Structure formats: C-alpha cells, structure tokens
Amino acid sequence: MFWLMLIAALIALALGGLALVLALPWFSRKMIENLLTRPMSDTLAELYVSMRSTPPIDFIYSSLRSNSGDVVIRPMGSARPVHGFDDLALVPAQLARKPALATEPVDLSVTLGKKCHKPVRCSMPLYISGMAYGLALTKEARLAMAQASGRSQIPINSGQGPFLDQERQLASHYVLQFGRWSWNRDPDILRQADMIEVQVGQGAQPGSAVIATPEGVGPEIKQLMHLAPDQAPIIHADLYLHDPKEPSTLAEVVEYLRSVVPGIPIAIKMGAGDDLEGDIDVALDAKVDVIVIDGTEGATGNAPITLSDHFGITSLMALSRALKHLHTTHTRDDVDLLISGGFREPGDFLKAYAMGADAVGLGTIAMFALAHYQITQSVPFYPPTDLVFYRSNPRIPLHVDKAALGLYHFLESCRKEMAIAIRTMGHTSVHDLSMSDLSALDPEIARITGCHYAGTPRDAKTHQPERG
Structure with missing residues (x-):
C-alpha cells in the first residue's frame, strides 16, 4: 500500500510539474501583455511604481499612524542619506612618508576635562553614549555595558535613566547625566560621578520634552526615580534646578554642580543644529x-520620527563647524570636544579624532555587540534589539556576562584596528593625528571640512592644517 501511495504521489508531482512547464510560457506572455496594454492601475505595475515613490518603510510608518492616531516612535536613528565620514579617507604612509613598524607600541590614551583637578583618563578615544535604564535599555544591558567599559577602561554614560549602584561599581569611568528630570539629583548620587553631563538634547531628539506612559515603566524603575505608581516619568523641555516651571540657565546649573562636585569635569550634551555656534x-x-x-545620525529609544529624520545636521558637519568656531573664537584650548551619532567603524573614529574631536561616542553599535552571543535566540522572529530594549515584560532575558564579553571583544577589536591604522599613517600615538592624515573624496566635503581634495595632487610643501 505504501509503495502504491508513493508511486501515485510521484506521478502526481510529475504531472503537476509538466503542466506548470507547459503553462508557464502562456502565463508569461499573458502577464507581459497585461502589463503593456492594460491601465497601470489594473496591474501589478502600480505596486512597483508605488514602491518607487513610497518606500516600504514610509508605508509602514503610514500604516502605524493610520492604525493608532498616535505619534510613531522609532527606537533607532535616522537612516536618511547624509554626508558622513565615508566621504573622507585616511592617508597611508608608504614612500614619501614611512609607516611605523608593526612592533612599535601605539598610545591610544586620551584625557577628558584636562584642566580639571580630577580629569577622566581613558585607554582610548571612545566612550559609551547615554542609553537610559528603563527608558531605553534593560538593567541587564546596562550592567553588561558597564562591565565591558570598565574592563576596557573607557567611560560609560548613564543616560537619562535612574542611577544604578551596581552599574557604578562595574564602571571604571562613570558619566552621570543631569538635566531636565527630577531623578538623580541627590548630592550623594552626583558625587559618585567621574564627570557630569548636563543634557539639553541629542541627535534624534533635540531639546524636546518626553513623557513616558506610567504603565510602560516598571515599579523598580519608578522607585529609583522616586515616582508614584501612577506617575509618568517626565523629561522637561528646559533645564531647571528646583521647579520645572522655573527654568534655569546653563550657567546656573554648572555653578550649582561645581559646588556639589568640585574638581570633576562638567560637560554639556546637545543635539547638532544649525544654531550650533550660538549653542x-x-x-x-x-x-x-x-x-x-x-x-x-544619533539614535534614541523615544524619538518621534519627525524629530529624528527632519531636524539637525550630520556629525561630520557639526564637528567641522564646531572646531572652526572654537578656533575662530580662540577657545579651543578651553574645552574638550566630543562627537557622537552614527559611529560604528574604527576608521571613522580615527577620522573624527584627526579632524579634532577628543573622543567619539558609541551607541547603536554597542547594543548590537551586546546581543552578539544571544542573537540566535531572537532572530528571525524578533529583532536583535529585543535582547537589550527595556519592556515591562521582557520576552528574551539577556545574559549579562555573555553580553559584556561581546561588547568587550568589539572594543578590543577596535583598539587593535586603530593601532594598526595609526602605524599605517606613520604614527605611534593617536595624538599625532591631524588634518594632514585625511583626504576628502568629494570637493564639497573638502570645502566643508578643510581637508585636501583627493581629486587633485597633494603638494608636499603646502602646509596642511594641524589637528583641531
């Protein structure tokens, strides 16, 4: 009986395949005829044209808006095409200049807040950007980041979330955000920071208020924020010291912080806009x-799409403009300058440093590194970020030690590649990098940044601008 059924099935498959082969030419001719003779609105050609004029991602945004009537929140930064660090190239040393030997050690260490009594000394010019516990990431993700940054001896930023004592113990360099919210204001918390960053905005969400839904934040987080169970965490639009209805100036906030935590660097964090010089x-x-x-390009877990996609300027343009303004006003030596937003590759870190940045912030790429060892537990049914994004009812718990190891390996890989690249440029220290180590692949980028345009010969006798 079994063999009869098997033979019958094979015969049916063979006949079906034969019918398909015979019908395929007719079907193809009919489909092409319909496409070329019937109105476009009656054929699949309309779908093709619609997808050309309205990309799939915009169709998804439209559907989400139509479904709920609410603001659409995207947990990543803007993907719109921008002028970025891909438009710059590092300059190798070969004959006209000699590369450094592979055996020569490379100094990647940097100091932030150099003029302060207690500066922050880092093993390389990188730091983990602010990604808040509870408002963006899980507790496990924050602890894993702190563990990895502590092991690599680079700073980690608390973000807008509540202070975690365990995180502080794991981190070697801890940057605490202070700003437009009511939590993390206890002097005992402020005194645990190696640097305090006054936050007035970020790339994907410059200078706007954020009100989280009470049910979207768990009781443990509300307790750390000193909020009632039915109280929503609010990040106000402006800085304040005592009452959010009575905004404070940045100078007043900085003066207050210096009185509480004397000697440590005080930073200001802002999104890059066209009023950059005034800011x-x-x-x-x-x-x-x-x-x-x-x-x-900077990302956040809470930004409405309009703020993320239609406000601000790119990291490359912002860095170039900021450096020019600091030089023009003769204030470059008064402050250190950090840049973040869209950085993922060691080459781009070095390009930013050669332009004049003192350190580069890592955000989204650090989250993917955290998820590396558990990524198969999420895909294909859930995105990798499901492992790190906070939800009151998490679907996939993150293993802290595995996540920390993934991020640590990523950071150490970047350290090794930066050392190789610096030797390839003929240097043995990151501090030797300057604008002469860069070339622009586009004449407009050359004009914006002041880098030499690679489409014309470089005059060895022409003085190239030094590092900012």
Whole structure:
C-alpha cells in the first residue's frame, strides 16, 4: 500500500510539474501583455511604481499612524542619506612618508576635562553614549555595558535613566547625566560621578520634552526615580534646578554642580543644529569643561520620527563647524570636544579624532555587540534589539556576562584596528593625528571640512592644517 501511495504521489508531482512547464510560457506572455496594454492601475505595475515613490518603510510608518492616531516612535536613528565620514579617507604612509613598524607600541590614551583637578583618563578615544535604564535599555544591558567599559577602561554614560549602584561599581569611568528630570539629583548620587553631563538634547531628539506612559515603566524603575505608581516619568523641555516651571540657565546649573562636585569635569550634551555656534557660545559662557555634540545620525529609544529624520545636521558637519568656531573664537584650548551619532567603524573614529574631536561616542553599535552571543535566540522572529530594549515584560532575558564579553571583544577589536591604522599613517600615538592624515573624496566635503581634495595632487610643501 505504501509503495502504491508513493508511486501515485510521484506521478502526481510529475504531472503537476509538466503542466506548470507547459503553462508557464502562456502565463508569461499573458502577464507581459497585461502589463503593456492594460491601465497601470489594473496591474501589478502600480505596486512597483508605488514602491518607487513610497518606500516600504514610509508605508509602514503610514500604516502605524493610520492604525493608532498616535505619534510613531522609532527606537533607532535616522537612516536618511547624509554626508558622513565615508566621504573622507585616511592617508597611508608608504614612500614619501614611512609607516611605523608593526612592533612599535601605539598610545591610544586620551584625557577628558584636562584642566580639571580630577580629569577622566581613558585607554582610548571612545566612550559609551547615554542609553537610559528603563527608558531605553534593560538593567541587564546596562550592567553588561558597564562591565565591558570598565574592563576596557573607557567611560560609560548613564543616560537619562535612574542611577544604578551596581552599574557604578562595574564602571571604571562613570558619566552621570543631569538635566531636565527630577531623578538623580541627590548630592550623594552626583558625587559618585567621574564627570557630569548636563543634557539639553541629542541627535534624534533635540531639546524636546518626553513623557513616558506610567504603565510602560516598571515599579523598580519608578522607585529609583522616586515616582508614584501612577506617575509618568517626565523629561522637561528646559533645564531647571528646583521647579520645572522655573527654568534655569546653563550657567546656573554648572555653578550649582561645581559646588556639589568640585574638581570633576562638567560637560554639556546637545543635539547638532544649525544654531550650533550660538549653542556653543552659551556653553562657553557657562564655562563647561567638555562639549558633547550628537549628530542627527544619533539614535534614541523615544524619538518621534519627525524629530529624528527632519531636524539637525550630520556629525561630520557639526564637528567641522564646531572646531572652526572654537578656533575662530580662540577657545579651543578651553574645552574638550566630543562627537557622537552614527559611529560604528574604527576608521571613522580615527577620522573624527584627526579632524579634532577628543573622543567619539558609541551607541547603536554597542547594543548590537551586546546581543552578539544571544542573537540566535531572537532572530528571525524578533529583532536583535529585543535582547537589550527595556519592556515591562521582557520576552528574551539577556545574559549579562555573555553580553559584556561581546561588547568587550568589539572594543578590543577596535583598539587593535586603530593601532594598526595609526602605524599605517606613520604614527605611534593617536595624538599625532591631524588634518594632514585625511583626504576628502568629494570637493564639497573638502570645502566643508578643510581637508585636501583627493581629486587633485597633494603638494608636499603646502602646509596642511594641524589637528583641531
């Protein structure tokens, strides 16, 4: 009986295949005829044209808006095409200049807040950007990040979330965000920071208020924020010291913080906008020690799409403009300059440093590194970020030690590649990098940044601008 059924099935498959082969030419001719003779609105050609004029991602956004009538939140940064660090190239040393030997050690260490009594000394010019516990990431993700950054001896930023004592113990360099919210204001918490970053905006969400839904934040987080069970965490639009209805100036906030935590660097974090120079002037007048600029590529877990996609300027343009303004106003030596937003590759870290940045912030790429060892537990049914994004009812718990190891390996790989690249440029220290180590692949980028345009010969006798 079994063999009869098997033979019958094979015969049926063979006949079906034969019918398909015979019908395929007719079907193809009929489909092409319909496409070329019937109105476009009656054929699949309309779908093709619609997808050309309305990309799939915009169709998804439209559907989400139509379904709920609410603001669409995207947990990543803007993917719109921008001028970025891919438009720059590093310059190798070969004959005209000699590369450094592979055996020569390379110094990657940097110091932030150099003029402060207690500066932050890092093993390389990288730091983990602010990604808040509870408002963006899980507790496990934050602890894994702290563990990896502590092992690699680079700073980790608390983000807008509540202070975690375990995180502080794991981190070697801890940057605490202070700003437009009511939590993390206890002087005992402030005194545990190696640097305090006053946050007025970020790349994907510059200067706007954020109100989380009470049910979207768990009881443990509300307890750390000193909020009632039915109270929503609010990040206000403006800085304040005592009452959110009575905004404070940046200078007042900086003066207060210096009185509580004397000697450590005070930073200002802002999204990059076209009023950049004016924003920098306010920061300089307030006498901050560090300016942190987040380009429009920067991501967050809470940004409405319009803020992420249609506000701000790119990290490359922001860095170039900030450096020019600091030099023009003769204030470059007064502050350290950090840049974040869209950085994922060691080559781009070095390009930013050669332009003049003192350190580069890592955000999205650090989350993917955390998820590496458990990624198969999420895909294909859930995105890798499901492992790290906070939800009151998490679907996939993150293993802290495995996540920390993935991020640590990523950071150490970047350390090794940066050392190789620096030797390839003929140097043995990251501090030797300058604008002469860069070339622009586009004449407009050359004009914006001041880098030499690679489409014309480089005159060895022409003085190239030094590092910013």
